[in-house]
Amino acid sequence: xxxxxxxxxKEELNKHFYPDEVDDILEYYEEIIEDRIQNGELExxxxxxYDPKEIxxxxxxxxxxxxxxETQKERFKTTKQLWTAIAxxxxxxxxxxxxxISIVLVIAMLFSIxxxxxxxxxxxxxxxxDLFEAGLSNFDKIGMTGLALVLLSIIGIIxxxxxxxxxxxxxxxxxxxxxLTKKKGDLS
Amino acid sequence: MKFMVxxxxxxxxxxxxxxxxxxxxxxxxxxxxxxxxxxxxxxxPMHYTQSGTLNTLMLDVTVKHIEMFFSETEELKVTYYSxxxxxxxxxxxxxxxxxxQTQKMKPFFGFNFGFVDRYLLTVTIEIPxxxxxxxxxxxxxxxxxxxxxxxxxxxxxxxxxxxxxxDTGNIEIKDLSAPSVELKTDTGxxxxxxxxxxxxxxxxxxxxxxxxxxxxxxxxxxxxSTGRVEIENLDVSSLDIDAxxxxxxxxxxxxxxxxxxxxxxxKIYLDQTSAQIYDLKTNTGDIEVSLDSIDSIKFDLNAxxxxxxxxxxxxxxxxxxxxxxxxxxxxxDTGNIYINVRD
Numbered sequence: 001x002x003x004x005x006x007x008x009x010k011e012e013l014n015k016h017f018y019p020d021e022v023d024d025i026l027e028y029y030e031e032i033i034e035d036r037i038q039n040g041e042l043e044x045x046x047x048x049x050y051d052p053k054e055i056x057x058x059x060x061x062x063x064x065x066x067x068x069x070e071t072q073k074e075r076f077k078t079t080k081q082l083w084t085a086i087a088x089x090x091x092x093x094x095x096x097x098x099x100x101i102s103i104v105l106v107i108a109m110l111f112s113i114x115x116x117x118x119x120x121x122x123x124x125x126x127x128x129x130d131l132f133e134a135g136l137s138n139f140d141k142i143g144m145t146g147l148a149l150v151l152l153s154i155i156g157i158i159x160x161x162x163x164x165x166x167x168x169x170x171x172x173x174x175x176x177x178x179x180l181t182k183k184k185g186d187l188s
Numbered sequence: 189m190k191f192m193v194x195x196x197x198x199x200x201x202x203x204x205x206x207x208x209x210x211x212x213x214x215x216x217x218x219x220x221x222x223x224x225x226x227x228x229x230x231x232x233p234m235h236y237t238q239s240g241t242l243n244t245l246m247l248d249v250t251v252k253h254i255e256m257f258f259s260e261t262e263e264l265k266v267t268y269y270s271x272x273x274x275x276x277x278x279x280x281x282x283x284x285x286x287x288x289q290t291q292k293m294k295p296f297f298g299f300n301f302g303f304v305d306r307y308l309l310t311v312t313i314e315i316p317x318x319x320x321x322x323x324x325x326x327x328x329x330x331x332x333x334x335x336x337x338x339x340x341x342x343x344x345x346x347x348x349x350x351x352x353x354x355d356t357g358n359i360e361i362k363d364l365s366a367p368s369v370e371l372k373t374d375t376g377x378x379x380x381x382x383x384x385x386x387x388x389x390x391x392x393x394x395x396x397x398x399x400x401x402x403x404x405x406x407x408x409x410x411x412x413s414t415g416r417v418e419i420e421n422l423d424v425s426s427l428d429i430d431a432x433x434x435x436x437x438x439x440x441x442x443x444x445x446x447x448x449x450x451x452x453x454x455k456i457y458l459d460q461t462s463a464q465i466y467d468l469k470t471n472t473g474d475i476e477v478s479l480d481s482i483d484s485i486k487f488d489l490n491a492x493x494x495x496x497x498x499x500x501x502x503x504x505x506x507x508x509x510x511x512x513x514x515x516x517x518x519x520x521d522t523g524n525i526y527i528n529v530r531d
Contacts, residue, residue: 143210149203153196160189160196 002033005047012052013059016081018074021063029055060085061182069171078174079103085181099177106170113163117156124152229272230308236266236278236287243283243348244322245313250291253310253330253357258317258337258346265314269307287311322348331357331376336364358396377415427463435473455523466516475518478528486512487527494524 013022036046069075086095273292317337336346347366358376365384377396383403391398394413404423412431422441433453443463449456451470459478468475489496489507496503518525
């Protein structure tokens, strides 16, 4: 009975969490059920007392707060799931507003950096075209192209560093709000 | 990311090597600053002269500043610099002089790194001071200036109707009289000084500052979006200001009939300004009016979630009086209303 129920739970958890997160939760519930069986409770009663969907809802804030969000895929998944988790807390309206504003700001910053990088490359191309129309000698063209490469590369490195900072900020935002969700979720 | 940084570091090294090779090959260092100066693409100044009297001047140019001024000359003189990609057309028919400049389209919408000295991008028009012409002037990117010969009782009209438009640039008019004036700029400022406008003046600017000073105008309509509106020492029949996010300052102004101000977000400030009807409304922002006396004022004030203060005394968020000959209607949803009485 317990293994059958754990399979159902695993199926439900797999829809929302990563395999290592699923394993942790399964292990946790397996231990709880075994403890309760040892205390004399019936396996069937224990399993019937748990709703897998409810477990997903309850575990969501805790799982999100532990997630490192290192990869882009993780960040997107956490971002999406946090909206759902926040909506179940006691402070759902103010938290949702604050969270949405923060995410929009972070995404706008990331978009700006992306646009700046594209813009720099386009500017470099236009510069190259202008260079050929400027009636310069070959050595002048080489020198000017070299200068443009240096400037473009410096701008590129600066933008990459800014991108890294914004990613850290993004992770921090997810971290803060998943922590708040866990805290307020416990209170609700 | 690490790979990208390595690529950029590699490109920096390549760039420095290329610069080194170029200098060893005899590259002139001054090239670094002068290569993209496109001034050489402009030749000597070109002139167009019109001796017969005109009734209308129509000008349509792309990236040019336009400077028009009156002088004691007998002929209208146009001075401009032509780029190799420019085409200029001058046509004169039935007293209407049309000047049109077009530019050959280049890749990337003509964007390039070149820069040009301002005077090469300026069309200068010298106008005989006794010519009364209508002006229909348009430049896509550039400033427009129209400087008159002064406003005197002996010379009440120095221009016909004036219609100026620039997408990105400032408009400045001063020392001039005209029956009507219409001005439009998207991102530039509008500055008007010492004007006598017998009919109406309309000024439209999206993000720029609109400034009107020392002028006598019949009806003034100002449409702004995010720029400030500043009005100082005006004598007008009516004043109608409509803006989104702005601050409106009206100082030392006489309005024969009505001042109407509508803004979404921003403060409305009136000082030493008289009218028969004040109709002031801002959704978010304070309204402050300073008056010599409030004896003849009939108030209809609504401060929404703010407070109303008249001569330092708090009146709550709604204040209505029924006596008085001058209507002062002021409304703000989120903000305070201050009516100050000068000692």
